[in-house]
Amino acid sequence: LTVRGGSAGGTLKNENGMIFNIASGGSLTLEENITLTGTNATGNGGAVYVDGGNFTMKSGSTIANSSVQGTRASGGGVYVMNGTFIMEDGSKITGSSASYGGGVYVAKGTFTMGGGTISENKASGDGASGGGVCISGGTFTMSDGAVISKNTAASSGGGVFVSERGDFTMKGGTIGGPEAESANSAENGGGVYIFEGTFTMSDSAVISGNSADGSGGGVYVGGDSPGSSTFTMRDRAVISGNSATSSGGGVYV
Numbered sequence: 001l002t003v004r005g006g007s008a009g010g011t012l013k014n015e016n017g018m019i020f021n022i023a024s025g026g027s028l029t030l031e032e033n034i035t036l037t038g039t040n041a042t043g044n045g046g047a048v049y050v051d052g053g054n055f056t057m058k059s060g061s062t063i064a065n066s067s068v069q070g071t072r073a074s075g076g077g078v079y080v081m082n083g084t085f086i087m088e089d090g091s092k093i094t095g096s097s098a099s100y101g102g103g104v105y106v107a108k109g110t111f112t113m114g115g116g117t118i119s120e121n122k123a124s125g126d127g128a129s130g131g132g133v134c135i136s137g138g139t140f141t142m143s144d145g146a147v148i149s150k151n152t153a154a155s156s157g158g159g160v161f162v163s164e165r166g167d168f169t170m171k172g173g174t175i176g177g178p179e180a181e182s183a184n185s186a187e188n189g190g191g192v193y194i195f196e197g198t199f200t201m202s203d204s205a206v207i208s209g210n211s212a213d214g215s216g217g218g219v220y221v222g223g224d225s226p227g228s229s230t231f232t233m234r235d236r237a238v239i240s241g242n243s244a245t246s247s248g249g250g251v252y253v
Contacts, residue, residue: 001026005033005060013037018045022083024052030091032060041069045079046096050109052082057116059090066096071125073098075105080138082109089115089145099125101134102151106166109138113173115145121152123161128154130161131184135197137164144172144204149182156220157193158210159184168192170201176209176218176242184210188252189220191242196228201237208241216252218242 003012010033012019019038022028030036038047046066048055055078057063063077076096078085085106087093093103094117103121104111111133118132132151133140140160142148148159159175162168175191176184184191191210192199199219201207207218218239223229231251233239243249 002029002031003034004031007033009033011035011037015039017042018047018049020048022050022053022055026053029056029058030061031058035062035064036066037064038066044068044073044105045075046077046098048078050080050083050085054084056086056088057091058088062092062094064092064095068098071099074100074134076102076121078104080106080109080111084109085111087113087116091116093118094120096121097124099123099128101130102132104133105130106135106138106140111138111140113140113142113146117147117149119147119150123153125154129156129193131158131186133160135162135166135168137166140168142170142173146173147177148175149177149184151184153186155187156195157189158186158191160192161195162197162199163195164197166197168197168199170205172204174206174208176207178209180209182209186212188212188214189216190244191218193220194222194229194231196223198230200232202235203237205237207239210242212244215244215247217244217249219251220248221251221253
């Protein structure tokens with residue numbers, strides 16, 4: 001199935017639940033000039049829930065101003081339980097909210113961010129984590145041109161939170177940005193918080209300009225036991241211009 005807005009554009013809105021549930025064997029592509037806005041009061045995934053199928057966002061497609069409700073609700077914009085989610089250049093996930101994964105929550109599936117932006121999302125409430133993206137056992141790959149910025153979390157991981165042996169690979173792109181208004185922010189781990197997961201940045205990946213009220217302005221590496229979290233930085237990857245009120249403006253371990 002392909003959904004497009006045409007020259008005039010279009011919006012699909014549901015104030016009483018998610019808009020699309022992509023089950024195993026299903027496939028949906030959002031093309032130009034289409035916006036999804038959903039409010040899910042009874043489960044995860046404000047606009048989109050992927051459970052075994054494939055979902056692709058192409059240039060000009062947007063998921064915006066979506067939310068889930070409840071103290072444990074996850075994936076304000078998108079929830080990936082199983083299956084595959086792909087973002088291409090020019091696509092956006094913005095203005096969405098949840099307790100965990102304000103923009104995106106990846107449980108067991110695969111999320112590929114080859115471009116586009118995840119911005120101005122928030123994780124709110126006690127212990128809220130992953131303002132932009134929350135990875136809880138799933139896999140997320142980010143590459144050149146992709147941007148995660150202007151997201152906030154009340155507790156951990158303003159831009160990205162990785163847990164439950166989740167894996168985040170950053171081959172390029174930016175978490176934060178050079179301007180102050182691009183910053184991701186949280187109590188700890190303004191840009192990235194790793195809690196018993198794996199985060200690898202390489203090539204042209206940049207984590208910059210993020211802030212933490214506590215520790216780990218750029219990256220916070222935590223966990224309940226030694227060695228349970230892994231952070232790897234290599235090649236031309238850069239961490240710069242991040243700040244923390246307490247400790248570890250760049251990286252806290």
